[in-house]
């Protein structure tokens with residue numbers, strides 16, 4: 001199963017994004033996320049995360065098993081603390097930067113370019129730009145599934161070899 005983890009500051013739109021992907025209607029109401037919340041899809045699990053470290057949660061195991069990080073931002077900055085922290089510990093993970101809102105995000109885009117990170121932009125209120133993001137993530141998760149065939153295939157392979165061998169003797 002492909003593991004996706006959604007990161008970002010408080011009120012950047014992490015939960016709204018996850019809810020929207022699971023078919024919920026957009027709402028302006030806000031409820032702070034206080035624990036990691038999984039959203040299940042056929043080929044992947046997307047984990048919504050609480051922002052900050054208010055509850056002292058340790059997400060190391062989640063980060064370790066994450067195949068793809070989605071960093072959601074709704075402000076324009078030259079750097080990302082959360083990226084720096086995670087990349088230091090787990091370099092070479094796949095990242096995507098999601099720009100939430102209609103701004104130009106010049107600094108964020110430049111930052112992503114220097115890190116070779118793919119950028120998407122969307123606005124959930126208008127439901128604009130979500131489909132290409134979901135398609136892209138879905139393609140990545142499918143690629144992962146085909147790269148690691150189920151174990152049962154290997155077992156069948158051994159049975160086949162066994163039969164081949166005994167018919168030769």
Ligand SMILES: Nc1nc2c(ncn2[C@@H]2O[C@H](COP(=O)(O)OP(=O)(O)OP(=O)(O)O)[C@@H](O)[C@H]2O)c(=O)[nH]1
Nearest residue numbers: 010011012013014015016027028033051123124125
């Ligand atoms: N107009 C507009 N509002 C948005 C968008 N995304 C999120 N919001 C609003 O921003 C507020 C916060 O969104 P959440 O998704 O709950 O934020 P969060 O990143 O999960 O916040 P924490 O759980 O505190 O970390 C909500 O009131 C949303 O309705 C968007 O794309 N457009």
Ligand SMILES: [Mg+2]
Nearest residue numbers: 014015032033
């Ligand atoms: Mg949230």
